[in-house]
Amino acid sequence: MLELAIKGSKRYYGWMAVLLGLAGIGFLVYLKQLDFGLGITGMNRDVTWGFYIANFTFLVGVAAGGVMVVLPYYLHDYKAYGKVTILGEFLAIASVVMCITFILVDLGQPMRVMNVLLYPTPNSVLFWDTIVLNGYLFLNLIIGWNVLEAERQGVHYQSWLKPLIYISIPWAVSIHTVTAYLYCGLPGRGFWLTAILAPRFLSSAFASGPALLILLCLVIRRVTNYDPGWKQIQSLAVTVAYAICINVFFLLCEVFVAFYSQIPEHMDHLKYLFVGLHGHGAYVPWMWASMTLMVIGIILLVNPVTRKNELTLIAACLCVFFGCWIDKGLGMISGGFVPNPLHEVNEYIPTPLEGLITIGVYALGFFVLSILFKIAVSVKEEVRA
Amino acid sequence: MDTSRRRILQLLGLSAAALAAPPVFNALAKEAAAPAAEPKIGPGNEALKAKQWAMVIDTRKFKSEADVEPLVEACHTIHNVPHFDFKRWEIKWLWATEYQHAFSGTTSTRFIPDAVAHRPFLVLCNHCENPPCVRACPTQATFKRESDGIVMMDFHRCIGCRFCMAACPFGARSFNYRDPRPFIKETNQRFPTRMKGVVEKCSFCVERLAEGKMPACVEASGGKLTFGDLFDEGSEVRKLIQTNFTIRRKVNLGTEPSVYYIV
Amino acid sequence: MNDKKWIITGVVVFLLIVLFPFWYNRGKAVPPPEVKLTDKAKAAKECVMSKDYIRAEHMRLLDLWRESVVRQGDRVYTNPKGKEFVMSLSNTCLDCHSNKAEFCDKCHNYASVRPYCWDCHIEPPKEKS
Numbered sequence: 220m221l222e223l224a225i226k227g228s229k230r231y232y233g234w235m236a237v238l239l240g241l242a243g244i245g246f247l248v249y250l251k252q253l254d255f256g257l258g259i260t261g262m263n264r265d266v267t268w269g270f271y272i273a274n275f276t277f278l279v280g281v282a283a284g285g286v287m288v289v290l291p292y293y294l295h296d297y298k299a300y301g302k303v304t305i306l307g308e309f310l311a312i313a314s315v316v317m318c319i320t321f322i323l324v325d326l327g328q329p330m331r332v333m334n335v336l337l338y339p340t341p342n343s344v345l346f347w348d349t350i351v352l353n354g355y356l357f358l359n360l361i362i363g364w365n366v367l368e369a370e371r372q373g374v375h376y377q378s379w380l381k382p383l384i385y386i387s388i389p390w391a392v393s394i395h396t397v398t399a400y401l402y403c404g405l406p407g408r409g410f411w412l413t414a415i416l417a418p419r420f421l422s423s424a425f426a427s428g429p430a431l432l433i434l435l436c437l438v439i440r441r442v443t444n445y446d447p448g449w450k451q452i453q454s455l456a457v458t459v460a461y462a463i464c465i466n467v468f469f470l471l472c473e474v475f476v477a478f479y480s481q482i483p484e485h486m487d488h489l490k491y492l493f494v495g496l497h498g499h500g501a502y503v504p505w506m507w508a509s510m511t512l513m514v515i516g517i518i519l520l521v522n523p524v525t526r527k528n529e530l531t532l533i534a535a536c537l538c539v540f541f542g543c544w545i546d547k548g549l550g551m552i553s554g555g556f557v558p559n560p561l562h563e564v565n566e567y568i569p570t571p572l573e574g575l576i577t578i579g580v581y582a583l584g585f586f587v588l589s590i591l592f593k594i595a596v597s598v599k600e601e602v603r604a
Numbered sequence: 605m606d607t608s609r610r611r612i613l614q615l616l617g618l619s620a621a622a623l624a625a626p627p628v629f630n631a632l633a634k635e636a637a638a639p640a641a642e643p644k645i646g647p648g649n650e651a652l653k654a655k656q657w658a659m660v661i662d663t664r665k666f667k668s669e670a671d672v673e674p675l676v677e678a679c680h681t682i683h684n685v686p687h688f689d690f691k692r693w694e695i696k697w698l699w700a701t702e703y704q705h706a707f708s709g710t711t712s713t714r715f716i717p718d719a720v721a722h723r724p725f726l727v728l729c730n731h732c733e734n735p736p737c738v739r740a741c742p743t744q745a746t747f748k749r750e751s752d753g754i755v756m757m758d759f760h761r762c763i764g765c766r767f768c769m770a771a772c773p774f775g776a777r778s779f780n781y782r783d784p785r786p787f788i789k790e791t792n793q794r795f796p797t798r799m800k801g802v803v804e805k806c807s808f809c810v811e812r813l814a815e816g817k818m819p820a821c822v823e824a825s826g827g828k829l830t831f832g833d834l835f836d837e838g839s840e841v842r843k844l845i846q847t848n849f850t851i852r853r854k855v856n857l858g859t860e861p862s863v864y865y866i867v
Numbered sequence: 868m869n870d871k872k873w874i875i876t877g878v879v880v881f882l883l884i885v886l887f888p889f890w891y892n893r894g895k896a897v898p899p900p901e902v903k904l905t906d907k908a909k910a911a912k913e914c915v916m917s918k919d920y921i922r923a924e925h926m927r928l929l930d931l932w933r934e935s936v937v938r939q940g941d942r943v944y945t946n947p948k949g950k951e952f953v954m955s956l957s958n959t960c961l962d963c964h965s966n967k968a969e970f971c972d973k974c975h976n977y978a979s980v981r982p983y984c985w986d987c988h989i990e991p992p993k994e995k996s
Binding site (some may be wrong): 646743758794 | 912916931934935937938939940941942943945946953954957958961972983987988989991992
Binding site (some may be wrong): 230255256257260261262263264265266267322325326327328329330331333334337338340342343344345349372401402405406407480483484555556559560561562563565 | 639691692693694695696699701704705706709727736739740741742743744745761762763764765766767769770771772773774776778779780781782783800802803854857858859
């Protein structure tokens with residue numbers, strides 16, 4: 220089926236060339252990072268995880284969001300989603316590829332990464348994260364590929380895929396729970412030490428993943444002959460609406476707990492993010508932008524008129540996606556590290572080189588996504604012909 | 605193609621023989637090259653031993669930066685800790701800070717005597733009995749040594765993921781954001797440097813303990829710091845803890861730090 | 868089969884690339900290097916283990932030393948002949964073999980081996996012979 224990705228329109232080739240170019244630039248800057256060290260980023264002694272890990276955390280959510288189409292279709296026989304499950308699975312693959320790449324570029328000694336497997340450490344959440352992320356990648360690859368291949372041949376997919384599909388559903392939940400567990404089990408980080416972190420990760424995942432999927436479906440409608448279906452897009456939009464409401468509700472729960480209890484250690488991180496602390500407030504406009512975007516997203520998605528209008532739907536999905544990206548990405552990371560365990564403030568701002576590598580990784584992810592979507596859409600077009 | 609059952613069994617038998625041949629051959633060959641005696645590995649005769657190393661810092665004896673500097677110098681010099689002017693890349697194993705920072709979250713400086721509010725409090729890795737950094741490390745590059753309770757760094761294994769730095773509730777760890785060598789003022793030839801991309805922290809001077817010496821900061825402190833076995837009832841540190849009021853950092857987190865402060 | 872010429876061209880190009888080291892370096896075989904011992908090493912007569920063992924297994928021995936020192940806290944190695952050594956690359960091995968460029972590097976460069984031990988473990992100062 221890969222041959223379907225090699226042939227395309229001039230626009231397709233142009234798009235792939237741009238992505239490869241960006242990925243290439245990112246790679247060259249990464250070589251500089253390998254040579255110099257992680258000092259080319261803006262990270263410091265206090266904020267030791269930055270833009271790379273922020274994007275990793277967010278993208279694990281997007282990958283898990285794929286379960287929002289798989290679950291209704293395979294578990295509850297919601298036949299309409301049959302047109303988009305493959306897109307959800309392929310989006311998950313591309314997202315996990317980006318996640319793994321972000322982790323690799325964030326490592327100080329990446330050539331030693333096999334140590335995680337050579338010296339398995341079951342008490343370390345990072346060990347489990349490696350296992351579940353790679354497992355999810357393989358699950359989706361095997362399931363997506365075989366189901367699509369079967370569709371192309373006009374037969375039912377092999378029966379041994381069914382248990383794998385069923386496993387992939389709790390597995391999707393697990394990848395994001397394990398990622399949340401990276402943060403919420405650390406005793407010294409009050410901002411993350413909350414039971415609601417994992418539920419919050421899942422809610423923002425189920426908002427941002429399907430939001431991106433909606434946008435991708437609308438793009439596919441525009442540039443190919445395949446129509447994923449307006450009914451399907453509307454169902455996804457309802458999912459996003461519920462999920463983003465729950466996400467904002469969880470956030471408000473956090474705010475209540477911190478500020479009603481008046482415990483300084485809990486309030487300080489939120490204060491740093493939303494009003495600044497000890498004269499440092501670089502994140503304040505970003506956090507308020509994130510809140511505004513998420514609220515606009517809620518309004519546009521809950522209101523049926525704006526949800527059913529394509530333009531406002533696009534705006535809503537963009538708002539939800541970027542709102543969640545800021546809140547769950549750098550907002551969560553920096554908020555956890557600042558102030559540090561000694562209550563000092565040392566801010567973290569990403570550097571341009573860091574940004575170039577990040578763009579390179581996203582380009583790589585979208586390259587993989589484009590190949591996979593090209594294959595899926597070509598097969599669907601073929602079958603419908 | 606002749607694919608009878610006999611053929612397949614013949615092939616299987618041949619493959620099994622081929623796979624079994626090298627180990628059998630090696631086993632037979634080994635007999636000829638048996639070594640004379642087995643090499644032995646052990647601690648040196650002068651090595652100091654303890655079940656859990658601990659430190660007691662008598663903060664009353666520290667009046668100003670001048671009391672702290674020689675200790676930090678001693679530690680950072682013999683361990684080739686680099687000095688960066690650029691604060692983002694700062695590496696420190698031992699340093700002094702104010703009371704409200706050393707014990708942040710568990711104390712306040714309101715209405716306390718000025719002398720305490722401005723007293724320098726040394727902070728370093730606490731070599732906890734229940735270390736969250738060890739729980740976090742995915743490769744056991746940081747681990748708690750069973751022999752003496754020291755939370756060690758294995759720089760050979762560290763992949764630089766910095767999960768341990770996120771896990772440490774005391775901010776005791778530093779990361780090498782770039783090659784430290786150009787920034788080491790005076791290289792101690794007898795101790796390695798680190799390379800870029802690994803995490804480092806105080807090691808309770810394991811290399812000095814192995815030679816029967818006290819940690820560098822303890823030696824340089826002239827009695828302000830005491831070091832010994834927490835689980836040895838007769839040790840100096842136990843006596844000090846029993847006869848003075850001591851506090852530790854963030855005890856409520858349950859990490860059981862091994863650094864005690866006499867206030 | 869009108870792809871024949873492409874296939875043959877491809878195979879020829881592949882062979883040229885893969886056999887590059889052989890045909891490019893024909894006639895330029897370099898003899899194995901002679902390593903120089905320092906006076907101290909010559910006086911010691913024998914290394915930690917026998918010369919043959921060390922030549923083949925020094926990296927394995929160093930790995931054992933590393934595990935023992937860092938992870939177990941044991942610093943003293945008694946070789947089969949009963950001689951004791953402090954397990955340290957910089958302070959024991961390089962104490963005798965302080966001429967790294969003429970000893971260690973000679974064979975490592977020849978075999979194109981680049982151990983990264985020296986990123987951390989300090990090489991003896993170059994002034995020593």
